[in-house]
Amino acid sequence: MEHWKRTIEAGNHCFAAGNWVEAREHYLQALALAQVLYQRWADADAAVAAFVVSHHNLADLHLCLGQPEETAEYLCASHERLLQSVADETLPQALRDAALRHSRTTYLELLQFIGEHGAYPRTERLLGQPVPGSPRTAPATSRRYH
Structure with missing residues (x-):
């Protein structure tokens, strides 16, 4: 978990400095770690959180x-x-429970994204239908995750 945290922090530092290429590399490394260790971390909630944060930072x-x-x-x-x-x-039940808790956040993030930027093919497939009246707009200020 510590290696993942250091990798995310390095990515966040690069992101804040506007070094997009390096930030992406760190975030991709963090995502790879989170995916490999998803079912192996002792703390299921931390494992799921790392997985979500890695994806959302890349997003x-x-x-x-x-x-x-x-x-x-x-x-x-x-x-x-x-x-x-x-x-x-x-x-394991603890991992399933953590996934359920964190899925509420990922669902809300998806809805917020669609509201600001419109629906895309994968969002429509995942959520089952387009969200009416969701125009595509210019990118909004990014949210940072830690």
């Missing part, structure tokens, strides 16, 4: 780069994996 980065469809992909990937985890009876 924020792509939004700053004017790539809202990539943003939608990362937001959807995070939410979809949590929903799959909740339904997967082979996973």
Whole structure:
């Protein structure tokens, strides 16, 4: 977990400095760590949080780069994996419970994104239908996750 935290912090530092390429590299490394260790961390809530934060930081980065469809992909990937985890009876109950708790946040982030930037094919597939009256707009100020 400490290695993941240091990697995210390095990405956040690069992001704040406007070094998008380095920030993306750190965030991708953090995501890879979070994916590999998703079912292995002793603290299920921390494992799920790391997974979500990694995806959402990448989503924020792509939004700053004017790539809202990539943003939608990362937001959807995070939410979809949590929903799959909740339904997967082979996973430990603590991980399933943590996925359920964090899925509320990922769902709200998706709805906020759609409200600000419009629906995209993956958001429509994941949520089942387009959100009416959700115009695509210029990227809003990014939210930072830690």
